[in-house]
Amino acid sequence: METSNELIALAGNPNAGKTTLFNALTGSAAKVGNYAGVTVSVKHGEMRNSHGKALDLIDLPGTYSLSGGSPDQQIARGVLLGENDKIAKPDLVVCVLDASNLERHLQIALEVIELEIPVVVALNMIDQAEKTGLRLDPVKLSEELGVPVVPIQADKGKGIIELKQALGHPFPPTPEASWEKGDEASRRAFGLQVAELAARRPEAHTSTLSDKLDRVLLHPVLGWVCFIGIMFALFWSIFSFASIPMGWIESLQDWASGTVENTMAEGDLRDLLTQGIIGGVGSVIIFLPQIILLFFFIGLMESSGYMARAAFLMDGFMAKVGLSGKAFLPLLSSYACAIPGVMAARTIDSPKERLVTIFVAPWMSCSARLPVYLLLVPMLLGGSEGGAKQALIFLSIYVLGTLTAFVVARILRGKLGPDDIQSHFLLELPPYRLPQWKYILRHVLDRAWAFLRNAGTVILGIMILLWAATTYPKLDSDDPGEVLSHSIVGRVSVAIEPIVKPMGFDGRTGTAILTSFAAREVFVGSMAQLFHVNEADDDAETRNSIREILAAQTWPDGRKMFSPAAVISLLIFYIYALQCLPTTAVVARETGSWKWGIGQFIFMTVFAGLASLLVYQVAKLFGLS
Amino acid sequence: MSESSDWQTWAALSLVAITLLTFVIRGHRKKNSGCNHCGPENDC
Incomplete structure (x- = not known):
């Protein structure tokens, strides 16, 4: 990006809401989800501060620390340290912190402060934090850190104006670390002390709705029953709800074909239009309603926080095939399309595990296979669409692809041998949230358009x-x-x-x-x-x-x-x-x-x-x- | 061959030729452009 604008970077832990904030500041529609590791590359955009001054904004992949080893974390570290060949060192960093997990999220902010770049802290998801009974004191937090702190709720657009004001000129002065720079223990102790002062926890832990839901959805038996039930309902809906709009598309196709046949004399062009273009392309477009439904359900699972639970359920199973739970999110992404799945493997630290994940990812049935399955599956059951049997066959198809991927991963992992770098799976289970309808709709429309x-x-x-x-x-x-x-x-x-x-x-x-x-x-x-x-x-x-x-x-x-x-x-x-x-x-x-x-x-x-x-x-x- | 089917054959063949040419040009340009395979949100 070659502009003379000053460069601002959004940094923070995975699933802190950086991309949601990026979208709110730039008006973009970059993909967001309620699980860690959605962003694996740098996203660029332009925003204006409260004085109308244009600023370049980059959204960095989430990282727990600046010493992370996975390729996505190396990208974030390279940019923040000014070691990236393509992106200049940022003039200011906005550290996006999840207010409900302040102790842990503060660590990355402290590391960024040590880099001697102007920093603004965006304290995100304050609504979630307050729901758990947490009492936040942004002024105290600002005093202790020596940087401006702006409470925000990026998904609702709250606090965005105040954040833009904090990015007004001149930028805040470069903060000074009041702990021993470069010493992890000193930094950690300071972070805990600041969190204690700025976020007062309720005396007793109150059980939240997320806790109650997780007791069922993460249960060793009930969790699997729910997972299979949700998948079955998804496939059943794809068959059942799509039949009406499919009928409309079919009627439109018949009308177009009939019109051409009635208005043109017999000949090659007429055949090309009716058989080649209307017949050929129409037979693919007819599956658009199912594609829309599939992406709607995927968006719903990503946005609500269920996707992270599915990864948690699969972790034990993944270990048996020589992969960590970290490999499951790229594989899950591949159900929509293998390309973002392959790219999401950047979150895996171990190069061999990453290679195996990339190798088997295309076996997760992507949405491009859907029209083929939708054509063939009803033929096994006498031609009619809808019904539980078809949903069951569909579920079996997806399970077969997934199981084969795991078996091949097991074999390949064994052949590649042990890895020097161990992949540690640290999965954050975000609280369940109401889906971000605007983004789901935008995402579904993008996929339908594609x-x-x-x-x-x-x-x-x-x-x-x-x-x-x-x-x-x-x-x-x-x-x-x-x-x-x-x-x-x-x-x-x-x-x-x-x-x-x-x-x-x-x-x-x-x-x-x-x-x-x-x-x-x-x-x-x-x-x-x-x-x-x-x-x-x-x-x-x-x-x-x-x-x-x-x-x-x-x-x-x-x-x-x-x-x-x-x-x-x-x-x-x-x-x-x-x-x-x-x-x-x-x-x-x-x-x-x-x-x-x-x-x-x-x-x-x-x-x-x-x-x-x-x-x-x-x-x-x-x-x- | 009637006059109608004659012009239709030429028109159809022209469309086929344009399609082939487009594929060649597209393939050439694709080398230097983004993927955009499954929507605009993936910087791949």
């Missing part, structure tokens, strides 16, 4: 090219099957059918899998195109849903093509295959080597193919084909 943009760019492009490949070279025939066989796709299908047939797929399904290596969602659009073109017009009118078209397909010997064995085999392939080029690129960057990115891609693709082959052959033995 999905639509992907559909309108990459998927649209691939659908157009796929249409051309199913149409050319042209054959003057009225039989759609013959036309397809003569096309590029027809020839590719014939060539790859011997490879994919043992997995239960014909050449067209194999081609659809090939097209989805650019993006998984493409599979749904490709299947819609490749199987629609082979339909006689009369049949296409009666079987307008892609699932019905697929269910009607048969092999030349009359057997059902999409038998339960073939559908399960396809599902297995999509659970395990890494069909996401951006993930490969980010893995290469985060590990510092293309060897890992490409190795992971090859390993996961081969693993998916072999698992799919095995499952189909075993299912055949049980008569499911």
Whole structure:
């Protein structure tokens, strides 16, 4: 960031509310969550102080101390010490402290004060602190630390004006440490003494609502029952609530297709518009309501504080596979998208554990797989959507991906050997909070827009090219099957059918899998195109849903093509295959080597193919084909 | 081949060519731009 503005950095412990404050000061919509480790890179923005002066603001990853070893903490330390090549040393640091955990959060503020940079303390979440009966004295705290202290409630925007006033010119003078600089014991003792003076605790500990909820949600048995129940409810809702808006999108798609067919004469452009663009892209967009619901529920869990509880529950389990609980939050993030998950692995101190976490993260079923699952799962149950059985199959799919990731992590961890740096898992269990609706809504809209943009760019492009490949070279025939066989796709299908047939797929399904290596969602659009073109017009009118078209397909010997064995085999392939080029690129960057990115891609693709082959052959033995 | 289907074939082929070209240019530009794969909030 090359501006002449003065630079202010937000620093503090993880989950102190730095990003919420960053959003409040800059008007940005950076991702926030009620758990530690959401921010793993530096975020930049611009704000104005109370005099209207423009200031550059950076949001640093949370760190418990300036000697932390994980890559995200090294970034924060590098910037604060002026050792970062790309970011100048800040002119002022705003230390964001959680008022309800003042003793612990003060330590990082004291370390920053030792750096001899002007400091302002933002005492955040004062409402939470006061709810627990804590009596805070910001004036006393300011006197003891020698820096301005501003009580704020960043999520509600309270105290922001006062904070902007504290950032007015001239900046407050550089504070002087009144303890022995560089001596951890002296610093710790001073911090405890200041906390004692500035935050008076109630005589007896009163049990808060969070304590009561945690007695159930963190219970060794009840906690797991609740976790599975919450996940089941999530998947059931995704199926049930989305059916109405899906119907609207389907009607819109039919109307668009009908309008084009009624207004244009027969020809290639009309076919491209109806089959390629409206049929192909539309079959992917139809799953937008489910994507919105998935991200809404993820946002709800992140914002309420439940995500941290899920990590806590998993900690013991993680230890058994050679990973610490710290690895679970990156893995949880990967359920939305593997990329932020891979990046969140920066919070892990141990390089080997970080590598293993990055390697298995794409096995957590990301949202791009959702359209594929949503297409295939109802086919296992006779085509209708909704219901407990489908939710149960969905839950099993996610569990299978997760368990496989853990088994491979165990093996890989054993192969890599012990680590010089041990990863200590210190998980802060934040109090439950009412969800930040504004951010959840913003986050859901961002993800929905990303999905639509992907559909309108990459998927649209691939659908157009796929249409051309199913149409050319042209054959003057009225039989759609013959036309397809003569096309590029027809020839590719014939060539790859011997490879994919043992997995239960014909050449067209194999081609659809090939097209989805650019993006998984493409599979749904490709299947819609490749199987629609082979339909006689009369049949296409009666079987307008892609699932019905697929269910009607048969092999030349009359057997059902999409038998339960073939559908399960396809599902297995999509659970395990890494069909996401951006993930490969980010893995290469985060590990510092293309060897890992490409190795992971090859390993996961081969693993998916072999698992799919095995499952189909075993299912055949049980008569499911 | 009728006149209508003739212009439609050319129009469809032009769209296919533009798409191919866009993919090539996009791929080239992507090397130096951010990822933005799953929303704007990830600085990846």
